[in-house]
Amino acid sequence: QKEVEQNSGPLSVPEGAIASLNCTYSDRGSQSFFWYRQYSGKSPELIMSIYSNGDKEDGRFTAQLNKASQYVSLLIRDSQPSDSATYLCAVIVSGSGDKLTFGTGTRLAVRP
Amino acid sequence: GAGVSQSPRYKVTKRGQDVALRCDPISGHVSLYWYRQALGQGPEFLTYFNYEAQQDKSGLPNDRFSAERPEGSISTLTIQRTEQRDSAMYRCASSLSTGGLETQYFGPGTRLLVL
Numbered sequence: 001q002k003e004v005e006q007n008s009g010p011l012s013v014p015e016g017a018i019a020s021l022n023c024t025y026s027d028r029g030s031q032s033f034f035w036y037r038q039y040s041g042k043s044p045e046l047i048m049s050i051y052s053n054g055d056k057e058d059g060r061f062t063a064q065l066n067k068a069s070q071y072v073s074l075l076i077r078d079s080q081p082s083d084s085a086t087y088l089c090a091v092i093v094s095g096s097g098d099k100l101t102f103g104t105g106t107r108l109a110v111r112p
Numbered sequence: 113g114a115g116v117s118q119s120p121r122y123k124v125t126k127r128g129q130d131v132a133l134r135c136d137p138i139s140g141h142v143s144l145y146w147y148r149q150a151l152g153q154g155p156e157f158l159t160y161f162n163y164e165a166q167q168d169k170s171g172l173p174n175d176r177f178s179a180e181r182p183e184g185s186i187s188t189l190t191i192q193r194t195e196q197r198d199s200a201m202y203r204c205a206s207s208l209s210t211g212g213l214e215t216q217y218f219g220p221g222t223r224l225l226v227l
Contacts, residue, residue, distance in 0.1 A: 004154075032212045043203060043218040044155065051213070088154045092212040097168045098143060100216060102154025 003027060006089050006103035014111050019076040021106050023089030026070065032092040033065055035074045038105065039085045048074060079110045114138070116219030118204050124225045125194055133189045133222045137206030144187050145205040145216060146179055155203055155218075161187060162210055194226045 005024045013019045021035075032051055036044035050056045050063040050072065062075040072091075076083055086105040092098060117136045125131050137144050143162050147155035157171040163184040172178070176194075181187040191198055203221045207214040 008152075043220055045218070046215045049213075049215070090154070094212075097160065098207065098210055098212050098214075098216075099145065099157040099160060099168060099171070100147075100155070101157065104152070104154050 002103070003101050004089055004091055004103035006087075006106045008104055009107040010109050011106055012109045012111060013079050015079060015081060017079050017110075019079045019083065019108055019110070021074040021076070021087050021089075021108065023072045023074075023103055024070055025072070025089075025091050027091070027093045028067075028070065029094040029096075030067075030070075030091040031094040033063070033072045034090040034092075034100065035061075035063060035072075036088040036090060036102075037085045038088055044088055076108075079108075081110045081112050084108055084110050116204055116206050116217055118202075118219040118222050120222060121220060122223045122225075124227065126227050127194060127196060129194055130190065130192045131194055131224065133191075133202050133224070135187045135189070135204030135206075135219060137185065137187070137204070138208075138217060140208070141206035141217075142184075142209050143207045143214070143216075144181055145207075146187070146189050147203045147205065147218075149201045149203055149221070158189070191224075194224075196226050199224055199226045 035048040038044045048063040088105045089103040090100040145160040146158040149155040159169040161181040204219045205216040
């Protein structure tokens with residue numbers, strides 16, 4: 001079982017719709033959770049971080065964490081074509097230092 | 113301000129040669145990380161430093177890989193006797209401090225191709 005799992009996609013949504021990206025993790029000691037966006041040929045950039053159960057909203061983005069279910073998700077409201085990218089879920093496991101463990105990423109395509 | 117920089121951006125080498133990849137973190141950032149990213153995959157941890165101290169090198173694939181950060185700023189990842197399977201994008205990241213709560217900012221990466 002991979003430590004961080006994501007559906008590779010592609011996830012295709014129409015412009016203006018809500019895109020829902022999901023991630024599960026295997027280590028219950030995971031303490032910090034991150035969503036990175038990576039455009040093709042570019043480096044990952046952080047868009048959301050979440051550390052406690054519940055929802056965290058930032059503009060059009062909402063991260064949701066459920067530690068009991070070992071599940072973290074990212075919702076993108078009013079999706080725009082410029083949101084088309086690969087979204088990487090990453091976790092830091094308690095006691096492992098600060099190293100990020102990434103999933104394989106989900107490709108999102110927003111259709112105009 | 114300047115972000116994380118890496119050099120060279122592209123490196124083509126022949127199998128068996130040594131290569132050195134350089135990372136210049138954001139000024140003042142305490143922590144520096146090296147990752148390797150294969151096509152279609154997420155970055156995979158290699159090693160990281162706090163200041164000049166190497167905290168974790170568990171992700172280095174074998175003893176041909178080494179890294180240093182002698183003055184707590186610029187870091188070099190060295191691969192000796194390169195093999196074709198070493199071909200990948202090597203990414204460096206830095207963060208302001210430790211503790212798992214700080215954002216890791218990624219550099220543009222070095223694309224390594226071993227022929």
